Amino acid sequence: MPKTSSPIVGLDIGTGSVRVVMVELIDGEVEIVGLGEVESRGLRKGVISRPDLAVEAIRRAVESAERTSGLEVSHVCVGLAGAHIRGENNEGRIAVPGRHREIAKEDIDRVIETACAISLQGGREIADVLPQEYTVDDQDGIDDPLGMLGSRLAVSVHILTSPVAAKQSIVSSVNRAGLHVADLYLAxxxxxxxxxxxxxxxxxxxxxxxxxxxxxxxxxxRGAVWHSAIFPIGGSHFTNDIAVGLRTSMPEAERIKRTSGCASHLLLNGSAASEPVEVPGLGGKGPRVVSRQILSDILEPRAEELLSHVQEEIRRSGFDRQLSSGIVLTGGGALLRGMNEVAEQVFNAPVRLGIPERFVGFGNQFEPAAFSTAVGLAMHSARREMSSGVDHQQRRSSEGSGNAGFGDRLKSFFGIR
Ligand SMILES: Nc1ncnc2c1ncn2[C@@H]1O[C@H](COP(=O)(O)OP(=O)(O)OP(=O)(O)O)[C@@H](O)[C@H]1O
Ligand SMILES: [Mg+2]
Structure with a gap:
């Protein structure tokens, strides 16, 4: 296997699967050049609970991406996840010293630092701070105040906090898998x-x-994050409901969910509702046959419960009437048939399945929606490299041609302003 260069890599260590996305510049275009996916082990609710098993899963996922691309992975952008992560908004304000001078980078850094003054519970740390908008003197809604004239500068920010231990265990597991953490971002x-x-x-x-x-x-x-939250519920709860409700094993319940499950009765019209589904029994008991309607009767309340929980959070955030572009469902759990239909009823808003762009060509082998986190992490890493002025192409090879305008092409690919 030819291993010549080091691509930009997103690593999503999920509870169900570990996924790897490698992106590179090929013939003047940024492309996904490698994907890896293996079943995850050693995680609970997005947090590493058995590092030895997690390290092994990370290794296998990276190896499978290396095989698809022929490229060797050395650095990764890894996701920080888990229901322990919290998002909150805060504001900071400073006086710009000097008489009506231009706002400098140091002023911006200082006002953000002021906005980060929140009280943290023991064992927690700030994982990231995302500016929302700035106010210069009395002018608000400013995206970037650099170079503006003013004597007062204010900023509103979204702050993400997480237990110190969560980040440490991710970094040490990635290191133990033989990789460097180039970047860490909220999954x-x-x-x-x-x-x-x-x-x-x-x-x-x-x-x-x-x-x-x-x-x-x-x-x-307005281009910024205004609210974020993570809940300890997901697709495995649907599987568990099937296993308990139909008295079958978790692997069989998972298979039945994917092949025959439907979360919305609206999609089960006519003969579809009475289609038979064979359910293998437990402990040597023979199989039973249930209708897809019965399966749907188990899945629909769970889908309503999960999405209502999210809707309640959106309502509390005050943004429920401000989502002009609607709701985008993604992740493996969004692939359950009928999820969009239930979501449209719960949110009373347009809903679509979110698929990362540029996933063409891999769609048959991999489920694009399940890869959104890993793609996003690779994008984040690419953006960081651009803003830090590191030319990825130059860093990884000296082939020369095709380097010019790399940043611009990457920017237009990722839709970055
Ligand atoms: N075709 C499908 N139909 C129904 N459910 C599906 C399908 N494909 C995957 N899922 C469900 O998606 C869930 C896994 O989603 P995903 O891979 O995004 O999770 P993860 O990132 O590993 O976990 P987490 O984000 O919670 O740490 C599982 O519960 C699985 O049953
Ligand atoms: Mg995930």
């Missing part, structure tokens, strides 16, 4: 940024990632 924001367009983020949208044991919410407007 739920990465996923949202992979499936929301620039317009969605500008006009207002909520991205909901339904995973195996967690569901996340991220609300964007």
């Amino acid at each position: 739920h924001l990465a996923s949202a940024e992979a499936v929301l367009s620039e317009d969605d983020r500008e006009y207002g949208a909520a991205a909901i990632n339904i995973g195996a044991e967690t569901t996340s919410l991220a609300i964007y407007q």
Whole structure:
């Protein structure tokens, strides 16, 4: 296997699966060049609970992506996830010293630092701070105040906090798998940024990632994050309901959910409702046959419960009437048939399945919606490299031609302003 260069890599260590996305510049275009996916082990609700098993799953996922691409992975952008992550908004304000001078980068850093003065519970730390908008003197709604004239500067920010231990265990597991952490980013924001367009983020949208044991919410407007939350519920609860309700094993319940499950009675019209589903029994008991309607009767209340929980959070955030671009469902759990229909009823808003752009060509082998977090992490890493002035192409090879304008092409690919 030819291993020559080091691509930009997103690593999503999920509770159900570990996924890897490798992106590179090929013939002047940024492309996904490698994907890896393996069943996850050693995680609970998005948090590493058995590092030895998690390390092994990370290794296998990276190896499978390396095989598909022929490229070697050395650095990754890894996602920070789990229901322990909290998002909150805060504000900071400073006086700009000197008489009506231009606002400098140091002033912006200082006002953000002021906005980060929140009281943290023991064992928690700030994982990330995302500026929402600035106010210079009395002028608000400013995206970037650099170079503006003013004597007072204020900023509103979205602050993400997480237990110190969560980050430590992710970094040490990635290191033990033989990889360096180039970057760490909030998994739920990465996923949202992979499936929301620039317009969605500008006009207002909520991205909901339904995973195996967690569901996340991220609300964007005017290009910024205004609210985010992670709930300890996900697709495995649906599987568990089937296993308990139909007295079958979890693996069989999972298979039945994917092949015959439907969360909305609206899709089960006519003969579809009475279609038979064979359910293998437990403990040597023979199989039983139930209708798809019965299966749907188990799944629909769970879908309503999960999505109502998210709707309640959106309502509490005050953004429920401001989501002009609607709701975008993503993650493996969003693939359950009928999920969109239930969501449209619960949210009373347009709902679509969020698929990361540029996933063409891999769709037959992999489920694009399940890869949104890993794609978003690779995008985030690429953006960081651009803003830090590192030319990825130069860093990884000296082939010369094709380097010019790399940043611009990457920017236009990722829709970055
Ligand atoms: N075709 C499908 N139909 C129904 N459910 C599906 C389908 N494909 C995947 N799922 C469900 O999606 C869930 C896994 O989603 P995903 O892979 O996004 O989770 P994860 O990222 O590993 O977990 P988490 O984000 O909670 O840590 C599982 O509960 C699985 O049953
Ligand atoms: Mg996930």
